Amino acid sequence: MxxxxxxxxxxxxxxxxxxxxxxxxxxxxxxxxxxxxxxxxxxxxxxxxxxxxxxxxxxxxxxxxxxxxxxxxxxxxxxxxxxxxxxxxxxxxxxxxxxxxxxxxxxxxxxxxxxxxxxxxxxxxxxxxxxxxxxxxxxxxxxRSNVGLEKYLDSFKSELFENYKAEDCCKEIFSFVLETMELAVKSWHETAKVDARVYFLLDKEKTQTDKYASAVSIDKAFESPHTHSSCFSFLRQYGEDSFSRAACLVAPKSIVSYPQVWKGQGSRKWRHGQSDGFFVQLESPFMRKLWFISSSTEKGQILCRDPDALDVNAHEILPRLFKESLL
Structure with a gap:
């Protein structure tokens, strides 16, 4: 047995x-x-x-x-x-x-x-x-999964609504910037990158949507001063011909030659060191704004930090796209 x-x-x-x-x-x-x-x-x-x-x-x-x-x-x-x-x-x-x-x-x-x-x-x-x-x-x-940036844009929102009388237009532009920024953050969290693009807030009544898209790729814009200048000229004409109300640029820091060539001291000086991240620049006829969203890796997770407002006159990624008008 x-x-x-x-x-x-x-x-x-x-x-x-x-x-x-x-x-x-x-x-x-x-x-x-x-x-x-x-x-x-x-x-x-x-x-x-x-x-x-x-x-x-x-x-x-x-x-x-x-x-x-x-x-x-x-x-x-x-x-x-x-x-x-x-x-x-x-x-x-x-x-x-x-x-x-x-x-x-x-x-x-x-x-x-x-x-x-x-x-x-x-x-x-x-x-x-x-x-x-x-x-x-x-x-x-x-x-990472519940991106909510509105609270970080309070000062921008206040400035927008206090100085511009057309409330509907203010709401539209604020929502446009917020949505663009949140989509970029989600992309960065998921893939550690964003595509270099300029998003246009098209006029629903005037824009020929079959001819003008709401986003234009600018991934080659920073390869040389010549391509940068050509891109700027094209975008400015595009915004005018499409009757866009505003534009929002999104560009990863890695493809921009800045901040190495930015000059100046104090508030103009680059304060984010070697941190990776991306820029979001708002262009409109009456307001220009620029933010840098840095990122870090913590416990194996890529995390975007709070948007940091920069001096657009000192750190602009593109020159003014729209002819300036008063608020």
Whole structure:
């Protein structure tokens, strides 16, 4: 008769303690499925024994049956609320579930019953760090997936509405800038790049939309002073012929020769160092604005920083596209 058959026969006829011991042997050998089965048989014979539930919780944890493991850990605690092992098991299962704050809470109770347990103390410190990292990662993902830049454009919005009397036009231009900026941020978060383009706010009544698109690529505009000048001339004529109300440039810093050639001191001086990012420049007959949105990488996630308003006269990416008119 094989050793396995002998063990099974003994298991069926043995008491709860014998079944537990056999389960322990299988657990030590790495056969957690067989161990869990033996602990289950033992529990049927001795359902008030917290050790059996604790052992089965450990077996279920190794089998990645986390809900069952958690239920057994809770059963262990209910059967013996003063035994540290039940709280330790619960902490380990909650750790595997990545419920780090709850895991720490369970382990802290375990430590109360055995303050000298250095293993638990070390695990608490490690899980507290994991909890902080998880929280920050979730915060970053929330920021990346829920782009809301309107609050960062308050001063621009106030200036727009205070100085320009046509409220509908103000709302249209503000929405145009906000949408352009948010789309650029989403693109940067997803791909770490934006396409160099000028977006035009076309006149719904006058523009021949079959002839004029709402966006023009300018990826070659910064290759030389000549292409830059030609691009500017083309865009200025395009804005006039299409009866555009405004235009919004989006360009990654990497393709612009600035800020290396920008000169001046104080507020004119480039203050973003080597930070990567992109520019958004608003052009309209009555207002010009420029922002730089820098980016960084945190916990493997690309994150755009808050838009920083620049002096458009000092840092313009393109010269004025529209003939100036009073507010």
């Amino acid at each position: 094989s050793s396995t058959t002998t063990t099974t026969t003994t298991s069926e006829g043995g008491g709860g303690e014998a079944l537990k011991d056999q389960g322990n042997e299988f657990f030590k050998a790495g056969n957690h499925l067989k161990a869990a089965a033996l602990y289950t048989q033992a529990i049927k014979k001795d359902p008030s024994n917290p050790t059996l539930f604790s052992n089965r919780a450990a077996a279920f944890l190794h089998l990645a049956k986390l809900n069952k493991a958690l239920a057994d850990a809770d059963a262990t605690i209910n059967l013996n609320p003063q035994w540290e092992k039940g709280y330790f098991r619960k902490g380990c299962v909650l750790e595997a579930m990545e419920r780090y704050d709850e895991a720490v809470a369970a382990l802290q109770i375990a430590l109360q019953y055995n303050p000298k347990n250095t293993e638990v103390s070390r695990k608490i410190k490690r899980l507290e760090q994991l909890a902080r990292e998880k929280k920050r990662t979730q915060e970053l993902e929330n920021i």
